[in-house]
Amino acid sequence: MSYTNFPSKLLENAVNEFSKLPGIGRKTALRLVLHLLNQPKEDVHLFGSSIIQLRDEIKHCTSCYNISDTSMCDICASPKRDKTTICVVESIRDVMSIERTQQYNGIYHVLGGIISPMDGIGPSDLRIQPLIEKADKEDLTEIILALSTTMEGDTTNFYLYKKLKPHQVSVTTIARGVSIGDELEYTDEITLGRSLLNRMPFNQNNQY
Amino acid sequence: MSYTNFPSKLLENAVNEFSKLPGIGRKTALRLVLHLLNQPKEDVHLFGSSIIQLRDEIKHCTSCYNISDTSMCDICASPKRDKTTICVVESIRDVMSIERTQQYNGIYHVLGGIISPMDGIGPSDLRIQPLIEKADKEDLTEIILALSTTMEGDTTNFYLYKKLKPHQVSVTTIARGVSIGDELEYTDEITLGRSLLNRMPFNQNNQY
Structure with missing residues (x-):
């Protein structure tokens, strides 16, 4: 089905822009644009300017490269965080995921991706x-590699380990094993095999 | 899972705006916003301004109420279109759907919705x-009601019929019946029953 017969060039432009977003096809783009067209002007201005302002004014923390409104992010600036431990993650989304667990009190280092020769991303x-420069600082005691448990994640882990x-x-x-709530029957054999090799002493607090 | 711990107020604003869109949850909104954050500034400006410009400058055709860049839409302005037939539709999306079929050469009338007491939409x-004012013009011969085949669509059809x-x-x-490509086994009984009541002479060109 073609969506080329737009009654308006302005409409077509907006639909084109929306359909550039990942996972948004032209049909969904049209639905979203027509929805916005029915909203009050002020709301649409807020929508459009919120993303322009974000792109123009966003900063990255000069220490951990997390997204921030200031030159040092709240996590790095907080006196409550333990500066002796750095958790290495791929993206700021991972920072948000780990923060949500409320299990980590150290600081972060956002790599900005993982080594992926297929996508042309090298070290x-x-x-x-x-x-690596941070690793030389005297007060640092631990670097936690918290990358995806994929081939690219493993490659990056290994590269970082050699450098560090x-x-x-x-x-x-981070520990790998059977996810909490998973049934063994449906766990893939690599995960199950590794979880046997890396078995740990029983700890009541660690159970589901 | 809560998504309240944003590292940046600007990021949070943009995610809030995106998650107001229909069918876009906060997780998807974050993904879209982070995608835009990685795009060149000019592209993000184009994205934001395309929707603002659309909302500010869009016009509706003074004749059929279709969306248009000018005060009369291309369809109403075209000398090739048959002005004696008006197709009544709910929204401009339906105009686009019917135009895609390339089976209709008349003009349109966009109602802007259908009668739906549940949503508080009355005539x-x-x-x-x-x-109704158009119906009195001498040169008009046919009004085609092309509304959704729902209860609300039927109510609106009946209301319009009485007025016209x-x-x-x-x-x-528009004809109702079994959709082309549908198997009878999976057709609902109301559609199947009506398609029997409204059976028509066999026409070779009308087959799938």
């Missing part, structure tokens, strides 16, 4: 050098 | 009066 495209090994800092990774 | 909220009956114009509705 030099990521914020690896600043991380010569430094005086312990390097750890 | 006075729709563009019914201008339609005293005028010198034939009122028709």
Whole structure:
């Protein structure tokens, strides 16, 4: 089905822009645009300017590269956070995910991606050098690698481990195993195999 | 899962605006906003301004109420279109749907909705009066009611029919029956029953 017969060039432009978003097809784009067209002018101005303002004014924390309204993010600036532990993540989405667990009190380092030769992303495209510089600071004790448990994540983990090994800092990774709530029957064999190899002492507080 | 711990107020604003769109939850909104954040500034400006410009500058055709960049839409202004037939539709999306079929050469009348007491939409909220005024014009021969085949659509059809009956114009509705490609086994009984009642002479060109 073609959606080329737009009654208005302005409408067509807006639909084109919306359908550039990931996961938004032309049919959905048209639905969203027509919805906005029925909203009050002020609301549509708020919508459009919120994203323009975000793009124009957003800053990245100069320390951890997390998104921030100021030059140092709230997490790095907080006196309550433990500055001796750095958690290495791929993106700011992962920072938000870990913050939601309320289980981590250290600071972060946002790599800005993972090594992925298929997508043409090599180590030099990521914020690896600043991380290695941080590793030399005396007060740092632990670097936690919290990347995706994919092939690219593993590759990046290994690369970072090799780079960080010569430094005086312990390097750890997040635990892998059967997800909480998963049934063994439906767990893939690699996860199940690794969870057996990396079995740990029973701890009542760790159960579901 | 809560998504309240945004590292940036600007980010939170943009996510809030996106999640007001129909069918866009906060998780999807965050994904779309982070995608835009990674795009060049000019592209994000184009995105934001396209929708603002659309909302500020869009016009509705003074004749059929279709969306238009000018005071009369391309369809109403075209000398090739048959001005003796008006197709009554709910929204401009339906105009686009019918135009895509390339089976209709008349003009349109966009009601701006259908009668729906549940949503508080009565006849006075729709563009019914201008339609009735058109019905008195001498050169008009047919008004086709092309509304949704729902209860609200049927109610609106009946209301329009009663209003148009005293005028010198034939009122028709689009055919209802089993959709092309549908299997009888999975067709609901109301559609199947009506398709039997409204059976028509076999026409080779009308088959799938």
